[in-house]
Amino acid sequence: MTMIDEDVLINALNDVASAFEISPDATDRILTEAQANEPPSRSRHVPTLISQPSRGRALLVAAALIVIVAGVSVPLFRSEGNSNKIAAFGPLGSRHASQGSVTTTAPPLAISGTGSAAALLPPGVSGKTLNGTGLTQVSANALKTSTSLKIESSGSIALTVAKGHVESAFTRLSKLATSDGGFVDSTEANVGSRTSGKFSYGTIVVQVPQRNFAKLVAQAQRVGHETSVSTSSNDVTAQYVDLQAHITALEASRRQYLVIMTKATTIDGILAVQSQLNTLQSQIEQLQGQLNVLSHETTYGTLTVAVSEVGHAHGSTPLTGFSKAWHDSVSGFISGFQWLLRLAGPILFAVLALGALFTLAKFARRVVRRRRL
Amino acid sequence: MDDLQAWLAECYPQSVRTAYLILGNRLDAEDAVQESFLRAWKFRDSLSKESSFKPWLYRVVVNTCNSKLRHDIPRREGRVNDVNLVDIATYDDLPGRIALSNDVMSALRDLPVHLRVVVVLRYYADLSEREIAIAIARKQGTVKSRLNEARSRLALHPALRSESSRSSTTSKEVTG
Structure with a gap:
């Protein structure tokens, strides 16, 4: 297998990395900020994100609440937004809203x-x-x-x-x-x-x-x-x-x-x-x-x-017999599918909410581990 | 505060340059390293006396860089590398330096982050495989395989293909 030469890589990386000057004030800034963040009397206590088990639980509950509130409020805002848009459009919007097709x-x-x-x-x-x-x-x-x-x-x-x-x-x-x-x-x-x-x-x-x-x-x-x-x-x-x-x-x-x-x-x-x-x-x-x-x-x-x-229905004629039965059958299928689709929304939301909660819990655990560094 | 001063004097320049190679941008690198040092200082008690300081610090730097790459940088469009061409131009071998620097940065940028990190830690920060394993919180075998994969990918990268074939020719000549 072809591999790049290590010496070439080392030299090139050194060249690229040393192509700019390090700002001399940067370390002073870090020192100043560290001093500003330093507590007056430092205890031997190691700061961690979750110092008590109850705090972790509180975080999880807060995350769950956020997910639920977001899930409920997004559709609400959306519907509010739509009504505002129609109102903002002025005469055209109001005129055709009454016809139910605008x-x-x-x-x-x-x-x-x-x-x-x-x-x-x-x-x-x-x-x-x-x-x-x-x-x-x-x-x-x-x-x-x-x-x-x-x-x-x-x-x-x-x-x-x-x-x-x-x-x-x-x-x-x-x-x-x-x-x-x-x-x-x-x-x-x-x-x-x-x-x-x-x-x-x-x-x-x-x-x-x-x-x-x-x-x-x-x-x-x-x-x-x-x-x-x-x-x-x-x-x-x-x-x-x-x-x-x-x-x-x-x-x-x-x-x-x-x-x-x-x-x-x-x-x-x-x-x-x-x-x-x-x-x-x-x-x-x-x-x-x-x-x-x-x-x-x-x-x-x-x-x-x-x-x-006027009266043009794109070639459709009144249906009878088999064609009517076929048409009704297709309509029934579509209605059934629509019903399933309507049901799928809440189920999908529940699954997503549970998934989000699970992911948040995993993420929180990972953050805690990292913060312990 | 003296400890922090000593850390900064010893590790700041190399940390910034390491972060620069991972992130590809000087300002991002300075931000990441500043954040890393402050975080390392805040959680300094978690560094046990037996464990070595350098890999521990690099772990914080790598985590911060990863976080920037995941959250901050993708939200900005058009972020690009800012190597100072004028500084490079002061070298004796101007064309070679410009070309190779650009090629290396281009090849590094195209590497996935997990491979870029091990390459930079190994070949720029000069950490051993064991130290890299601590820095990225993975097993030593993972580090070894990532290094191999990264070197193969770099050799196949269009920008560095000529460089790798030149070095392989040279090694053949030496052995021949």
Whole structure:
């Protein structure tokens, strides 16, 4: 079996490890902190996480309570959240909520704090070097304040129109999209069994600039009689800012490598730096690609409109005889499965809660052992 | 407090560099070692007089590093190695040093943590297999097999393959 030479490994590890200076203040900081944490009169008592058996039991009980409270409160919060979202969406939400078929999500009002904009440097580049120019510390906050909200919006509407008017509905929807500065992404039309020569149902997907998305949704509903409306928005500002910060940091690193390149005097040296530059360049291009995709998604909102003729039931006819029996049988099977699925939820929750308790107990035991160090 | 001062003088620099090789980032390494020393000092009574100090301290350092790798570091995106290229560039053999340092760090990063730890403790911290076994709370046989696996994986790593084939050629020449 091929193995790496031990001497090579030892030398290389020593080189890498000694490539930076140890901060002289670090030991003082540790001493100061240790002094601050030192109790006034130290007893011979060894501090441990669990000094008495009852404390361990109390921890386990607390963990169990947290699991149970979390299990109960998450679905509650979720249902509360949904009602808030419908209320926040305004007239559209309230209007279609009464029809029992609307699912709306309000766009967030503030930038969420998730995501990290820590500077991304390539392997082998010194943080210290770049700090000198003040380029590695890309401030996520600064970028966030300079970046407007980035929202992805999408939605779907189901419309019914008079017989033989599916094509004209498509034409009207296309015109609406283009007049709002958008375009038709795709269309699909089908001829049903009850009509001949004309399309009886189909789907059209249109994309419009974000600012006109709500307007298009409202206009599209007037093209026919809407049977369901569903829209959703997703705030991707944090993701967008992260990508921007990474790209900025990588570009800063690339500039530093270019400076180092000018100092290299041998071909080998130039090649080594060039290799790093190539890696950086590919990373920058990859992130730039992701940024472009995100930018497109946040520039345009996507609306899918399903249009069908009045009375169109996608080819279904009243069932009789064997087909009815078969249909009932399938329905019964699905109902039974749904019933099982409904039952599975509470059972799964109980199993998960027990599993979580067991894992917590194991983890607590391990922590106790470690803390005894 | 004098004991802690002595510990720091004796072990701090090597501990930071060891943690750096495990974590791949200097700031994380300094954080981890500071935390380790404070924890070791707090629980110093659990160090029995017969047992040796160094593996015990490394056990605390390795535990802290593992904890950082499990909890803190994965939550941050884009954390990268911060070897100071300028410092390396002051060496005589600039291209060789840069290339090998980058290759080693790259190969180390790709090793699973449990293998990376034993490699660093053995070949950088210079602990014996017995001491490593104490430091990672595993049997000596486990340490030996992990070291073998790590060396094989490093030899097969694309970044170090040329290095391992060069050293095997050299050894063949010597024996030939």
